[in-house]
Amino acid sequence: MTANLTNKPRRESAMRKRADILAAARHLFLTEGFDRSSVDTVAAQANVSKRTVYDYFGDKRALLLAVVEETAQAIMVSIEQAIEDRLQEVSDLEQALIAFCEQIMTSTIGSADYAALLRLVTMEAEHLPDSMYDQMDRMPEEALARRLAEFGQRGWLTVPDAQLAAKHFAALTFLLVLSYPGQERQEEDIRSQRLIVEGVRAFLRAYAQEHRE
Numbered sequence: 001m002t003a004n005l006t007n008k009p010r011r012e013s014a015m016r017k018r019a020d021i022l023a024a025a026r027h028l029f030l031t032e033g034f035d036r037s038s039v040d041t042v043a044a045q046a047n048v049s050k051r052t053v054y055d056y057f058g059d060k061r062a063l064l065l066a067v068v069e070e071t072a073q074a075i076m077v078s079i080e081q082a083i084e085d086r087l088q089e090v091s092d093l094e095q096a097l098i099a100f101c102e103q104i105m106t107s108t109i110g111s112a113d114y115a116a117l118l119r120l121v122t123m124e125a126e127h128l129p130d131s132m133y134d135q136m137d138r139m140p141e142e143a144l145a146r147r148l149a150e151f152g153q154r155g156w157l158t159v160p161d162a163q164l165a166a167k168h169f170a171a172l173t174f175l176l177v178l179s180y181p182g183q184e185r186q187e188e189d190i191r192s193q194r195l196i197v198e199g200v201r202a203f204l205r206a207y208a209q210e211h212r213e
Contacts (some may be wrong), residue, residue, distance in 0.1 A: 017052060021057070023047035027045070038055050038060075039054070068128065071117045075108055075111070083147050086099045090151075090156075097169075101173045101194075105196070141163065141166045145163045146162070148169070168207075180195075
């Protein structure tokens with residue numbers, strides 16, 4: 001018990017240092033770019049030694065990967081929260097799916113983490129492995145697929161392939177919204193709402209045909 005209490009402050013200090021290093025690195029990679037950012041500058045901004053940065057992350061490329069992974073994980077948490085908020089207790093499936101898309105558009109795609117991740121993977125593609133892109137695509141898709149499969153088990157949807165259903169849902173809704181060029185904010189909001197509503201309805205026509213009026 002005493003040893004655990006003694007180690008707790010050390011663990012908390014280590015976690016704070018790691019978080020500070022990641023925050024400093026993310027800021028520098030976004031503002032200066034990977035190649036122009038140095039481990040010395042990261043260490044100075046995080047208020048740690050250069051050796052500490054290397055002890056925690058190994059090298060600058062590993063630090064970039066850790067920044068991208070942490071940012072992607074924050075987005076994943078947001079997506080999982082939207083699934084729990086909107087697709088847990090469902091009385092009207094169409095409205096629940098629309099509300100889910102709207103929350104994704106605001107809390108996830110509209111977040112600083114999403115903007116940072118998009119910028120990092122665009123700017124620093126040459127430094128990131130292809131497997132990381134596959135993982136970032138797969139994790140949100142799998143989370144949504146699990147919930148759609150549950151809806152299939154409840155008899156609300158016909159879901160022979162939950163992964164494919166998740167791809168279709170995303171393509172018909174928020175990914176379709178993202179494919180359109182920006183407009184004035186009010187016009188963009190109206191267009192996004194229409195695309196989401198019609199996308200959800202198209203999805204339900206394909207996967208819940210028994211619910212068509």
